[in-house]
Amino acid sequence: MTRTTPARPISVETVFPELTAYRGRVTRLHPRPGLPGARDSHVGGPMLWPYDEPWPVCHEQHQRETEGYAPDEILTARASGGWPPSRPWPADAAPGTDAPVPFGGLAQLFCRDVPGLPPGPDGADLAQIFRCPFVHGLHHERRYHLRWRKAEVAERAGRFLDPPPRVPLLRSEHELPEPCVLHPEEVDTYPWAEDGVLPGPLIARIDAWDDAQISEHGPHALNYQGALSIPPGWRVGGLPSWASTGPMAIDCASCATPMRLLLTAGGEETDVDSHSWVPLEDRDPSWRGNAAVQGGPFLAQPTRLRFGRDRDLHVFVCPADQGHTPRWILS
Structure with a gap:
């Protein structure tokens, strides 16, 4: 529609x-809740990401967390109109360690779908937006990442990364985007x-x-x-x-x-x-x-x-x- x-x-x-x-x-x-695919422009849907390409990660120190929410339970709770239960952080996965943290995909936009979206470097026509799921420093700063790519090249990949790496828990419910189609x-x-x-x-x-x-x-x-x-x-x-x-x-x-x-x-x-x-x-x-x-x-x-x-x-x-x-x- x-x-x-x-x-x-x-x-x-x-x-x-x-x-x-x-x-x-x-x-x-x-954006409206829906079922976007990896070849669609969207917020919160699957990224068009070749299988053999490293997923972006955040290498900075993160604020330590003690509990969080499982992504699958967040989606289930939303569908039922409820609230997900909080879980204790696994001892070997708590942020605040030196281990890199995978960025979470927020959105991807194809120039073919979005009027006014300018091409990126070297004629790239697909913009992918990411956010680190955790905060940094005393002021709860966030880290974001923009990845440009040529859609035609990415779409020729034999395999795609699905699902991408992700943290086991999120610090709050609103860290997880609802999959949305765009109009x-x-x-x-x-x-x-x-x-x-x-x-x-x-x-x-x-x-x-x-x-x-x-x-x-x-x-x-x-x-x-x-x-x-x-x-x-x-x-x-x-x-x-x-x-x-x-x-x-x-x-x-x-x-x-x-x-x-x-x-x-x-x-x-x-x-x-x-x-x-x-x-x-x-x-x-x-x-x-x-x-x-x-x-x-x-x-x-x-x-x-x-x-x-x-x-x-x-x-x-x-x-x-x-x-x-x-x-x-x-x-």
Whole structure:
């Protein structure tokens, strides 16, 4: 099934003509629980990974854990609407030792499936995203990994790695992505309205408009950030959201070139401020507003993943040389 974003509740460029110059395109991925295969673009599905190629591992020291959740029991509990039991860590497998830890696959995206996904180094057309299942240091930092490959070459492999190596337990239920199929859709977006992104006078007009909406329609009125600028959830390209950190300059550590946003991974596909972005296919046409939204937790958090304290994870790449190390920014 396709997913269709409703027209914006108002014409952004009619209210703020200056934003015409800032209009951009983003591809919403619309992940929904399903049964993706290794040759599909997905979140949480099997990776297209040749059998004889080493799986990525994290060699850093990890924070020691004492208990966790078995991946198979997480999936079983989700299917029944319950909660998985916690288990003690096996003594020979507890993180915090010097043994390498296999990364967990989060998503893979084929250029053939996802409009706006740029090719990687040397024309690679498949991007695979991984996360270390454990945290690092006192601040619970995470480690991510981006692997580019040419899909045609990978698909010719005689055997594929299935299942890949994984840790016996995960530190929390939301470390395990729910297998999701994607429904890519391109939409228009406009920048985050904060200093450093848009001119001060325009931001002041947007703030005044937001205040007027609240005065007229109450606390659940439309606002620019939530309803008109950038959609929530997983998306490719477009503009970064800066809800937690405020705008940041993201430059390449190797050559100082301003980096380009490749992917945003979001824990939530909708929230109280962004229900206007919910696709038409996930609405009951006989209702209006929030009451029309269907799907419950499967719509709000279809992938079951969380990034930081419910932030967006932005993946930036260097446009001058895609072989340079990407940057992973929580905002």
